[in-house]
Amino acid sequence: MPMKDKSPLLEMTGVSKVFQREILNIESLALQEGLIYGVIGPSGAGKSTLLRIINLLTPPTQGTYHFMGEVVQRESDRERLKFQREMALVFQKTLLFRESVWHNIAFGLKARKIPRRDVEKRVDELLAYLGMEDLAHRRGDTLSGGEAQRVAIARAVAFEPKLLLLDEPTANLDPRNVALIEDMIQGMSRDKGITVVMVTHNVFQARRVSDQVIFIDEGRIVEIGPVDRVFSPEAHRKTRAYVQGKMIY
Amino acid sequence: MSQIGEGILEAIRMIVTLNPDLIKIVGLSLWVSLSAIVIATILGVLLGTWLGLKSEKKTRFINKLIFTLMGMPPVVAGLIIYLILSRQGPLGVLGLLYTPGAMIIAQVFLALPIITGLTMVGIRARGKVIEETARSLGADSRLAAWTVVKESRMAILGAVITGFGRVVAEVGAVMMVGGNIDGRTRVMTTAIVLETRKGNFELAIGLGMILLSLSFFVNSVLYTIQKGGDAHEG
Numbered sequence: 001m002p003m004k005d006k007s008p009l010l011e012m013t014g015v016s017k018v019f020q021r022e023i024l025n026i027e028s029l030a031l032q033e034g035l036i037y038g039v040i041g042p043s044g045a046g047k048s049t050l051l052r053i054i055n056l057l058t059p060p061t062q063g064t065y066h067f068m069g070e071v072v073q074r075e076s077d078r079e080r081l082k083f084q085r086e087m088a089l090v091f092q093k094t095l096l097f098r099e100s101v102w103h104n105i106a107f108g109l110k111a112r113k114i115p116r117r118d119v120e121k122r123v124d125e126l127l128a129y130l131g132m133e134d135l136a137h138r139r140g141d142t143l144s145g146g147e148a149q150r151v152a153i154a155r156a157v158a159f160e161p162k163l164l165l166l167d168e169p170t171a172n173l174d175p176r177n178v179a180l181i182e183d184m185i186q187g188m189s190r191d192k193g194i195t196v197v198m199v200t201h202n203v204f205q206a207r208r209v210s211d212q213v214i215f216i217d218e219g220r221i222v223e224i225g226p227v228d229r230v231f232s233p234e235a236h237r238k239t240r241a242y243v244q245g246k247m248i249y
Numbered sequence: 250m251s252q253i254g255e256g257i258l259e260a261i262r263m264i265v266t267l268n269p270d271l272i273k274i275v276g277l278s279l280w281v282s283l284s285a286i287v288i289a290t291i292l293g294v295l296l297g298t299w300l301g302l303k304s305e306k307k308t309r310f311i312n313k314l315i316f317t318l319m320g321m322p323p324v325v326a327g328l329i330i331y332l333i334l335s336r337q338g339p340l341g342v343l344g345l346l347y348t349p350g351a352m353i354i355a356q357v358f359l360a361l362p363i364i365t366g367l368t369m370v371g372i373r374a375r376g377k378v379i380e381e382t383a384r385s386l387g388a389d390s391r392l393a394a395w396t397v398v399k400e401s402r403m404a405i406l407g408a409v410i411t412g413f414g415r416v417v418a419e420v421g422a423v424m425m426v427g428g429n430i431d432g433r434t435r436v437m438t439t440a441i442v443l444e445t446r447k448g449n450f451e452l453a454i455g456l457g458m459i460l461l462s463l464s465f466f467v468n469s470v471l472y473t474i475q476k477g478g479d480a481h482e483g
Contacts, residue, residue, distance in 0.1 A: 084387060093378070108387050111387040
């Protein structure tokens with residue numbers, strides 16, 4: 001099990017994003033290694049923007065953050081890559097490259113210039129670990145939505161990132177695929193010690209899968225805490241209203 | 250009617266017997282057009298990818314310019330290249346006027362906006378998503394751009410084929426800068442014009458049939474490749 005009392009894997013203070021209006025304003029956020037964070041909140045609350053800022057795809061208007069104890073630099077391609085290669089983001093709308101599942105999963109390893117023999121070994125091992133060997137030679141465009149999403153997650157964890165960012169990983173999937181993906185996320189966190197930040201609209205999923213829940217509303221973190229507390233009567237009144245479906249937005 | 254029928258029969262005979270005049274003209278046409286398309290593809294794909302990944306707001310003027318040049322009449326392109334390569338022109342010292350080199354330059358000038366514009370449109374549709382997916386998996390700028398090109402290959406292929414169709418069939422520009430000199434700069438289209446004027450329909454029809462066959466072959470290849478589909482969004 002990963003240590004949970006070390007310095008945070010990611011620390012964010014005073015990070016904001018303004019695009020015509022203020023989309024995000026994070027006063028303080030600390031993510032501990034090895035935990036699964038469920039990010040919930042109304043549509044347009046800034047959840048996806050938070051993931052994009054962490055993954056260095058969107059520059060914040062103000063502020064920066066620490067990752068693995070270092071200030072994240074984004075000025076040069078080399079600096080950006082140094083941090084970006086320690087994390088992975090799976091988008092809500094998955095895009096698989098026009099290649100076999102095997103080659104899709106190998107993409108991140110090849111990008112890191114890992115020797116070919118090691119790439120082959122690691123992809124084969126991962127496919128076996130996830131029970132996806134039968135998909136290895138299928139092309140991306142022949143997969144169902146659930147299979148494609150599982151491949152996208154496998155592709156993101158193949159290089160064992162420190163931080164896995166998931167944006168609505170089970171949106172529009174049937175219950176069986178939802179269960180498969182939730183098992184996959186929990187297994188990755190448990191067995192590989194990967195820290196996961198998962199944006200979801202499904203509060204029940206956040207409760208099932210997460211160790212900690214972050215509730216964001218109007219770009220600000222209203223509450224962050226263990227599942228038991230966030231889903232209890234002691235939670236912030238806005239959080240309670242949201243999880244009970246009473247929030248009007 | 251019988252003149253057309255006889256012309257077609259004679260044209261078939263010339264093709265089957267590999268008539269030397271016909272072969273020379275077809276060979277030069279292919280050499281000029283393929284050279285032009287290779288150069289225009291390298292430049293156009295690079296430029297189109299760069300523009301396609303930029304926000305549309307930032308490239309609005311360049312977009313309008315490229316779309317205007319896409320429809321540029323070949324004679325205007327020919328006139329511009331003629332003036333540049335003529336003895337008094339800025340590149341007159343190169344002595345390229347009335348050579349296959351001048352014809353290649355004119356055809357690059359015609360194909361480049363088409364390949365750039367269509368590549369840009371194809372990449373703008375999905376390039377950003379592909380680029381961000383690659384970056385989120387740890388790709389550096391070069392690999393991310395290469396992935397965008399690779400994943401947009403259907404759109405790029407379509408752009409190249411359209412560019413090729415444009416240059417292989419055009420007559421105005423190559424006539425102006427090439428001069429239609431027998432054995433040196435005479436290509437299929439300029440030969441068709443000349444032979445028709447002379448009433449020598451057999452060679453004109455034969456060249457026309459080869460042009461059409463080439464177009465059919467190229468489009469068949471494109472159709473077959475496009476059946477492979479595009480990148481998948483699940």
